[in-house]
Amino acid sequence: MVVSKNIKLSEKIKSVPGKPGVYMMKDISSSVLYVGKALNLRNRIKSYFSAPKSLPLKIQHLIKNVHDFDLIFTSTEQEALILENNMIKWHQPKFNARLKDDKSYPFIKINLSEEFPQIYFTRKIKKDGSRYFGPFASAKSVRNTLTLLKKLFPYRSCTKEITGIDSKPCLDFHIKQCMGPCIGNIDQNDYLEIINEVILFLEGNTAKVSNSIMSKMKTASKNLEFEKAAIFRNQLESIELIKEKQKVIQHENSNFDSIAITSIEKTSWIEIFFIRQGKLIGEDHFTMHNGFDSETNLILKAFIMQFYEINPYIPPEILIQTEIQDMESIQNWLSQKKDSNVSIKIPLRGNKLKILNMSLENSKQRASIESTTKKFTTKDTTKMLKKLQEILNLPRFPKxxxxxxxxxxxxxxxxxxxxxxxxxxxxxxxxxxxxxxxxxxxxxxxxxxxxxxxxxxxxxxxxxxxxxxxxxxxxxxxxxxxxxxxxxxxxxxxxxxxxxxxxxxxxxxxxxxxxxxxxxxxxxxxxxxxxxxxxxxxxxxxxxxxxxxxxxxxxxKLRSKTALFSSIDTIPGIGPKKRKSILNKFGSIKNINKSSIEEITKIPGISEKLAKQLLSISKNMQ
Missing domain, CATH: 3.30.420.340 (UvrC, RNAse H endonuclease domain)
Structure with missing residues (x-):
């Protein structure tokens, strides 16, 4: 819409101060259409409405739907950058470039608050002292990684309370995939060493993992613990096989991510290579909805902000194919998150350029395959929907x-x-x-x-x-x-x-x-x-x-909550107030089973004895 058609909007534009901050364009129903930031909000807002017909068609399309806007003022450009990213993530505006379904990317979680930590699949990051690895592009990627970890490291996969006095271990113990903390076969310190090796492995530091296992194998042999030494030997052989498959691409022990992007129409395909200790330890790929940002640098900027906002690990160096908007501010933001210097670089020669070109070639191939498949699928689906419209005599196309x-x-x-x-x-x-x-x-x-x-x-x-x-x-x-x-x-x-x-x-x-x-x-x-x-x-x-x-x-989910509600009532010492606190914190039997006694006793009024009873009941209900 043109400003003259909306006097209220016209007057509001005149009153915008020339300060840094974030603006949110809204439609008639107050839904957020677009989020942006500016050093000077007055100039930026005026630029949209002073001569709308001179703007690119995609921006004209946005402006036609704008009925109002909101402003949030910040002290600095960097504050505006962070706030802009948070608002995009929260509102998911259709005109912004954004990760598709970024709210639910999966992670691997290691719960370090437990005596014998478990390793989980999760979609939520909490400030609970756990270590998180990800985000992964799909649940399948996480499950494949967890399967690999289980083959390499004998950590527990059960959710039971570890007492060390169980009469019988589970199958994992007999097939050498768990050291049996439930029966007291391993103490807490030795178990935590295994977890530390898992963390090093997920960080890409396979050399340290190998050295640690080698040392334990020698100690076991020296102590004539030949069965234990054989387990370490097999573990070491498996890790060495993986190291052989990891392509050596840097002679020095460098750590960096290589990010490349290919865009076709309204979609962009992002390819990331993860380089740790000079080796390519993995890759992942993501899809971006472009909004009306068609320039590579703007989409790349949006991806970096959104990806590293939810990524617990930030490397000291990030390689990209072109300069991005607000590069210095983004570097400062990343450095603050990492608590050490992070640089974004565009390699011009040498090994790093080769790595970036590999990332770019992968993103091009993925874009070509998926966009072609999508075109054929879309064509076929449209044909079927038109036929459905005809069969059901619908007044319009059933979009x-x-x-x-x-x-x-x-x-x-x-x-x-x-x-x-x-x-x-x-x-x-x-x-x-x-x-x-x-x-x-x-x-x-x-x-x-x-x-x-x-x-x-x-x-x-x-x-x-x-x-x-x-x-x-x-x-x-x-x-x-x-x-x-x-x-x-x-x-x-x-x-x-x-x-x-x-x-x-x-x-x-x-x-x-x-x-x-x-x-x-x-x-x-x-x-x-x-x-x-x-x-x-x-x-x-x-x-x-x-x-x-x-x-x-x-x-x-509701049945589980009802069953839990009824079962809690049978525990002496848990009244309505404590029951409500338990339900508010956990919500389901599944969530209680994932929790430790320490976590449950954090609820006011829940003793260790009550926590054990609650865990026992919830496990029997599985």
């Missing part, structure tokens, strides 16, 4: 399809889920879950009614009218092109009645019956015929399966 499913057992902990597909693909960030509030017992129809009313009531207008403005004003900002109900004719009739009562008549409805995978639409008694177009039916089945999976997972 956004929502599916609703109910989950309950004997009418308890009843929940519903909403899964969303955009252009034929799952859109997990749009999924929603609903805890049923108004229905007791088993009544799927009443539950569907409640959920649809909660989802659509805020956007209902006078009969027959849903305007573009109403789309912007409601919290779930997009109106679906098709609503699918998991159920038969009765479920569909309920949905039709809800829409009639809300005055919504331009959102198409359909239901999918489980037994024969039949699709029903309003005003037709027979199911829709899909025999000549099974691919279009498959899209509806996939979104139904997603809704079902999402609902069941939520239902299990």
């Amino acid at each position: 956004r399809i929502e599916c609703y499913d109910i989950s309950n057992i004997s009418g308890t902990n009843s929940v519903a889920s909403m899964s969303v597909f955009n252009n034929g693909n799952p859109s997990p960030h749009s999924y929603r879950k609903f805890k049923i509030k108004s229905v007791q017992g088993i009544n799927d129809y009443a539950m569907i009614k409640e959920v649809l009313e909660r989802r659509f009531k805020s956007i209902s207008q006078k009969p027959g009218e849903i305007t573009p403005e109403s789309q912007n004003q409601q919290q779930l900002s997009e109106i679906p092109d098709l609503v699918l109900i998991d159920g038969g004719k009765g479920h569909l009739s309920t949905a039709v009645q809800v829409f009639l009562e809300l005055g919504i008549n331009n959102v198409p409805l359909a239901s999918i019956a489980k037994q024969n995978e039949e699709i029903f639409i309003p005003n037709f008694s027979e199911p829709v015929e899909f025999s000549s177009n099974p691919e279009s039916l498959n899209i509806l089945q996939k979104i139904r399966d997603e809704a079902h999976r999402f609902a069941i997972n939520y239902h299990r």
